[in-house]
Amino acid sequence: MRLGDVEEVRENLYVVYGRRELGDWKQMYQVWYSEREGRWYCTCFTSAFGFRRRKEICTHIAAVMLYRRYRRALQRLEDRRVYVAEADVECGGRLEANGELHARPLTPRGGVDLTFFISPRYRVVVISDTRRIAIRCGGRVYEAEGEEVPMAVARVLVERLYE
Structure with missing residues (x-):
């Protein structure tokens, strides 16, 4: 208090x-x-x-x-060490990951059209305790190798995602 x-x-x-x-x-x-x-x-x-x-x-x-x-x-x-992975993922459903998931929709260069709503693309940053990071969407699984960084650096990467 x-x-x-x-x-x-x-x-x-x-x-x-x-x-x-x-x-x-x-x-x-x-x-x-x-x-x-x-x-x-x-x-x-x-x-x-x-x-x-x-x-x-x-x-x-x-x-x-x-x-x-x-x-x-x-x-x-x-100061804790974590693993971070960045990826561009195409997903029409709900995104899930084996860690802390941060996602931002990627809008096409020409603007938003009907295909964006059918299969939207996301820029994803995942912070995890394990090196092998799995991002799931519907029935598909995207796997990525995480890079070991301090938690403070991982937070900066997440902030940069939302800029």
């Missing part, structure tokens, strides 16, 4: 924007980690209510911990 309220200033120093509905009295709180003492601190500890929580974890520190964990998980996901 507070992931959008956390902003990293530098290593081990964060700003957490306050929310009235969560009981925050200030617009922003600073949260930092003390290497020497091995614990987290928050500026809310200096308030009248904060002295009681000093030995515990406030919601601001919890938000920073969640933010750091979420960011690490995203980084691992982006």
Whole structure:
């Protein structure tokens, strides 16, 4: 809930924007980690209510911990290796693949005519965990050899498909 309220200033120093509905009295709180003492601190500890929580974890520190964990998980996901295949496929039915399928209709150079609706062509990008990628349409199967790339590169290829 507070992931959008956390902003990293530098290593081990964060700003957490306050929310009235969560009981925050200030617009922003600073949260930092003390290497020497091995614990987290928050500026809310200096308030009248904060002295009681000093030995515990406030919601601001919890938000920073969640933010750091979420960011690490995203980084691992982006660094993960996947296989990507691009193809032009003619399909009058429903496209399916053994991975994450992204398709864009290819319009003919002369414009759309009746044959486009009978057998439409698609530019397809598939992101998969396996090297051998199968794209199915009706009874036909198109097979392609996937190229191993980081997930971040695969996302860029998908964005380029929709440009």
